Amino acid sequence: QAQLVQSGAEVKKPGGSVKVSCKASGYTFTSHGISWVRQAPGQGLEWMGWISAYNGNTNYAQKFKDRITLTTDTSTSTAYMELRSLRSDDTAVYSCARASYVPYHYDSWGQGTLVTVSS
Amino acid sequence: DIQMTQSPSTLSASVGDRVTITCRANESISRWLAWYQRKPGKAPQLLIYKASTLQSGVPSRFSGSGSGTEFTLTISSLQRDDFATYFCHQYNDFSQTFGQGTKVEIK
Numbered sequence: 001q002a003q004l005v006q007s008g009a010e011v012k013k014p015g016g017s018v019k020v021s022c023k024a025s026g027y028t029f030t031s032h033g034i035s036w037v038r039q040a041p042g043q044g045l046e047w048m049g050w051i052s053a054y055n056g057n058t059n060y061a062q063k064f065k066d067r068i069t070l071t072t073d074t075s076t077s078t079a080y081m082e083l084r085s086l087r088s089d090d091t092a093v094y095s096c097a098r099a100s101y102v103p104y105h106y107d108s109w110g111q112g113t114l115v116t117v118s119s
Numbered sequence: 120d121i122q123m124t125q126s127p128s129t130l131s132a133s134v135g136d137r138v139t140i141t142c143r144a145n146e147s148i149s150r151w152l153a154w155y156q157r158k159p160g161k162a163p164q165l166l167i168y169k170a171s172t173l174q175s176g177v178p179s180r181f182s183g184s185g186s187g188t189e190f191t192l193t194i195s196s197l198q199r200d201d202f203a204t205y206f207c208h209q210y211n212d213f214s215q216t217f218g219q220g221t222k223v224e225i226k
Contacts, residue, residue: 111162
């Protein structure tokens with residue numbers, strides 16, 4: 001049974017950066033990709049990007065492409081999402097989800113990580 | 120980006136009721152639509168993908184239908200464990216988008 005476990009809540013200042021981790025277990029990490037989505041308070045879900053755990057290929061949403069970097073560490077089966085130049089409207093719950101391709105449905109999700117951006 | 124309009128936003132129902140939730144896209148997404156269930160404090164669970172394919176392990180009381188721009192999720196006989204929020208997800212193109220969610224409450 002695939003499981004994704006994310007790192008804990010973060011509080012960051014405007015202009016800073018955050019790096020959220022997503023540790024996979026229960027499946028062959030390199031056989032699937034990982035998508036990242038976020039949900040700001042009172043807003044809908046928003047897709048941010050996808051990374052292939054097989055070869056590191058990425059696909060970013062246009063809105064985030066200048067501020068986001070997705071990476072993986074195959075030795076620890078962990079995916080990372082780094083978002084830079086944080087603003088208050090980046091306050092959201094960030095989630096990773098397993099997606100074999102992009103675009104594709106998500107058959108396993110992380111529990112979500114709250115990132116609060118506040119001065 | 121493709122807009123997904125999900126309705127209703129809230130639904131009150133009783134155990135045993137048949138429940139239908141709708142997602143409409145503002146342009147055709149073929150059958151590239153998934154449905155998820157989300158409960159407070161838990162990771163979302165995939166119920167249906169490609170509009171009507173039941174994810175392994177999901178009870179058969181859940182079903183999906185539709186193509187093009189209109190899709191439905193049906194729960195044939197609502198169980199206590201089904202009180203949750205449901206949302207749709209279109210993945211027809213890279214700018215995949217989501218419905219706003221439907222909260223199914225106990226009547």
